[in-house]
Amino acid sequence: MSEKFPDIDVQDAIFTVDGRLFSSAGSASSMDLMLERIRSGYGGELSGWVADQMVYPAQPRHCRCNIIGVAQIGGPGILDI
Numbered sequence: 001m002s003e004k005f006p007d008i009d010v011q012d013a014i015f016t017v018d019g020r021l022f023s024s025a026g027s028a029s030s031m032d033l034m035l036e037r038i039r040s041g042y043g044g045e046l047s048g049w050v051a052d053q054m055v056y057p058a059q060p061r062h063c064r065c066n067i068i069g070v071a072q073i074g075g076p077g078i079l080d081i
Contacts, residue, residue: 002010015024015033022037024030031054039047 002008013025014029015022015036017033017036022033024033035047035051038050
């Protein structure tokens with residue numbers, strides 16, 4: 001994409017924050033963006049609590065993955081990570 005739009009700073013991330021502008025890769029990544037904004041403004045404890053209320057895994061800062069940690073659920077045949 002950067003070849004097609006050389007004047008635009010294209011980033012390989014699920015979300016990005018540039019001053020007052022926020023952009024996310026899609027609807028699910030907007031939840032990651034929201035949790036990061038809560039974490040950076042109010043701390044990890046609150047963002048973790050909000051994620052728990054949403055039944056949504058809190059991602060580490062700048063995590064490029066957007067998957068639910070199946071190994072955390074447990075059960076037969078689940079790889080213990």
